Amino acid sequence: MNAHGYHFDISGFDEPLFHVTYEGKDNGHYTWHADKSSVGSATRKLSITVQLSDPADYSGGELELNLAGDPLIAPKERGSVILFPSFCMHRVRPVTKGTRQSLIAWVVGPPLR
Secondary structure (H helix, E strand, C coil), X not given: CHHHHHCCCCCECCCCCEEEEEEHHHCCCEEEECCCCEECCEEEEEEEEEECCCHHHEEXXXXXXXXXXXXXXXXXXXXXXXXXXXXXXXXXXCEEEEEXXXXXXXXXXXXXX
C-alpha cells in the first residue's frame, strides 16, 4: 500500500505488535492523537490497525481518522486492515457495551523531510 499511495521511505517494523482491548464496562477508548514517535533513529510513518473483534460483540468503539478536518469512520468488520500515515490524527470512540480488540503495528523509516 505504501508503494501505491504514500511513497514513504520505510525500513520495516522496529516495535513489537501491540494488542489493545477496549471494554464497555469502563468505556474503553482512546482520545484524539497521532502516532508520532521515534525509536532510535527511526520514525513511525505508517500505522496499521487490524480489527480482531466481530462488530456484533460490542457497541461504539469506532476508529475515526481525521485526514482533512472531517472524521472518517474506519470499517469495523473482523479482519479489516486499516493503514494510514502515523501523523494522521485518530481516536477510538468509547466502547459502550462488550469488548473490542485490535492489533496495532507501526512501520518506521528515516525521519520525514
